[in-house]
Amino acid sequence: MTANQQLATFIPLVADLARDLPEQERYQRLLQALRQLLPCEAAALLRLEDDYLVPLSVIGLSADTLGRRFKVSEHPRLQALLASPGPLRFPADSPLPDPYDGLVENLQGRLEVHDCIGCPLYLQDRLWGLLTLDALEAGRFGRIDLDTLGAFAGLAAATVMAGERIQLLTRRVEDERQRAALYREAASQQRPRELIGQSAVHRALLEEIALVGASELSVLISGETGVGKELVAEAIHAASPRARQPLISLNCAALPESLVESELFGHVRGAFSGALSERRGKFELADGGTLFLDEVGELPQAVQAKLLRVLQSGQLQRLGSDREHRVDVRVLAATNRDLAAEVRAGRFRADLYHRLSVYPLRVPPLRERGRDVLLLAGYFLEQNRARMGLRSLRLSPAAQKALLAYDWPGNVRELEHLIGRAALKALARQAERPRILSIDAEVLDLPGTPPAGGERSLPPATGEARGLSLREAVERYQRQLISEALERHQGKWSAAARELGLDRANLSRLARRLGLK
Template sequence: MSQISSTAIIELALDLASSLNSKDRFDRLLDTVRKTINCDAVALLSFHGDILTPIALQGLSRDTIGRRFIVTEHPRFNVLCQSKQPIRFAADSPLPDPYDGLLIDREDDLPVHSCMGLPLYYEDKLLGLLTIDSLTPHQFEDISERTLIVISAIAAATLNTAFLIEQLESRADHSQRVVAELTEEAWRRDGGELIGESQIMQQLKEELTIVANSDFNILIYGETGVGKELVARTLHHKSPRQHGPLVYVNCAALPENLIESELFGHVKGAFTGADKDRAGKFVLANGGTLFLDEIGELPLAAQSKILRAIQSNEIQPVGQDKVEQVDVRIIAATNRDLKAEAESGRFRADLYHRLSVYPIRVPKLQERVGDVQILSGYFVEKTKRKLGVVQLKITAEAIKHLEQYNWPGNVRELEHVVSRAALKARARQKGKAIIAIEKQDCGALINLQSAQQEEGKTTVKAVTNISSVQADINLRAETEQFQRQLIKHVLLQENGNWAATARRLSIDRANLNRIAKRLNIKVIKSII
């Protein structure tokens, strides 16, 4: 006989609430059941796909934990799984007991004994069973039905909590592995290695090795097309944050009215169109690296908000009163002279100093003596895979032709030239096993000598004109005026086609758009 007091039930609930993990909860559950109900064996089984799996047990042989009970093959389990109420089997029940021969104290068949099972339901879903056995017949007859229902509810809640925590931990672990895998995959796909053996590139690699292990904010600067994004990814990959996210933000492409929302997130109803909560880039990069490309294009108002986030590691989503803590390393990149911009008031000086804890300059391709050939080989192999050709090579004459060019578009321009040349070479050499990129495939590139000659002629003209210049002159204003006139002139010749204009000016289209925006140059198309 066994009576269970309300005090024991309360102690059971409190004991389970203080448990730290699933195994601990299960063990405490069985301990408490054995303390309050005189029994020889107790087991907790989870139910999934018509199979009962033991997940915690006491009084049964350890090999029981490895068994998987198919419900339809065990009549007592079958009865329990079809019931929503605790069931006490008669001491002389003819139904075979699934634990025959498994009790620690008995190696042979079970004699007449007490057996009961508690189906564990949560929101009408069967989660598993709690089985209790005693070698003493009629042991459980005096326990009230209500008491068993309460124990069932507590055990079901314990099991459900454990399952939820397990799912959350699994999802968190899965998300972390996905982030790491995507970061690694992007690293391999986009070329994770800084290609080049020139002295200036060796110095850059040494700098990256020195600073990567720190948590310093980094400002990467250099001309368009030199590989600033690759440098940022290299820093992240070499840092202790390498398994965390690397979140990319193109500051030049952020709409001014949505910058704050994009960076810091917003809550539902914060503004028109905010129909749900949204995490910003700082939150997405938590525990990892936030790469702010083209940081110099941010308006001053947005710069002040980023400054606060960098200073205090705190953000405030739009429409939310509470401040959130973030752990983010900032890597910024620009093709502008931010120091000069800060001195002239076009960029916040305090933000510039926060970002440039360790400034890194990426050299122009023209400065990387001997690297054109190495990079060409890299891009040839990359293009070969894209085109699906058996073999692709580049001739010595073509390499010499490429080395004589001054590469205003830097590494990006070299990649595009090699890609176009490969297409032309493949078209000329159909059916050949080995396709060779020759000088003619690379197009008419202006070599350094010609460029220097042209530069000399321009200098003579400039000197002639300079003699008539007034004493006071603003170099930046004059330079911008010249850029404005030149871009407008070529745009008119190309009928407002930005892509064609960018090609004519040997500049990346996105960079041309940014310059045009700064110079207030617009193409207005009208329908008559």
């Protein structure tokens, strides 16, 4: 590439520095320019978070890559790139496994990456992350001037910094919440569990969490089984001024009725048979922090009355004691029941329901989150890859389509278990342990999964398709695909759209144009 061509690549990115662009668009433009400057099959921008590298934007890699969290100690190439003072090119015959093996799109039978270069990104002398480029052809990067990549890395760092500064200017974050985040980071040695997704409904959920997290309001988190209500509660606590204090959880459905009151409020010695010593309850353990009541709809009505009193007055009595204890606790509750209906049926106290649901928060089911299923699948794939000691664990294109087409009645929990089970089944089918393990659609064993043999292929242009123009033949085939998808999903347009990889509204418009609606 000539100097003028390089300049033409850099100029739009320099102009972007002053523009208020969405984060994803800013990073995609950056990677598109990188691929134009240094042609390759795949490029990625990754941010370093503790001991993990988190993909923020990718081009030419499987969609599930964005959901993966690469533990640095498990990926020697990423370790080498982070330790490098500047751009680094790996030899084509390097024995180090590439984290993107099996993840590059349009593999055409070649699963392993054969050429790789990368560069660490620094923001004001702080190691921020990596830029990586990969090619399937050995020696592709042999003639590349690493100084060019180094110059681009400087511009990439400026792009990242500009994006972060614009976010700080436009995001209203109170000082107390910022301090809480710093305290949480210093106090916690465990990596916090992450809410993964990029869909519109998921972004709306994160905005609500940030909004209510900074308040002291009680939150009633509702949603189907397996959507991640406990993770939402953790995120609300982490976003609150109480983040330094404990988050105490109690599953109300997991305890016998006789022990619920003791678990919540504690007991004194001799309060009941087996009470051999004094014991603090969950409210006292959570004093100053947050108490999360999971499956709150399962509480016995007698306990509901006592819980209401504590929420109203902040005072409680241990079981068997006349002494009152004052507590300062924020309560988050979760349920997969319709508590309003339970109130109407007389099974849940109306006054407690209104006290708990000051801010009702619904967690969307997985079937409403579109391509988030692939990001979550990538997260679970990376977990299972490390657990099974594999070089790479990937989904075939047909398997990705099957995941998108399924309705997920068990939501994220079902997806997690399915990925673990499918990985074991796929490994059991191998005669010898593979370097790269692919999960095919038939191993997932989902309803509507195509039979072994892969994805549907276009029918040959014979018979009734002869004599049609290209547009007419394409429209006929589109009608066939949409009709078959609707038939498989009993007329459910949303499910058919997911299977076909289309937005629900776009499918509806296409169907009207084709005369199907």
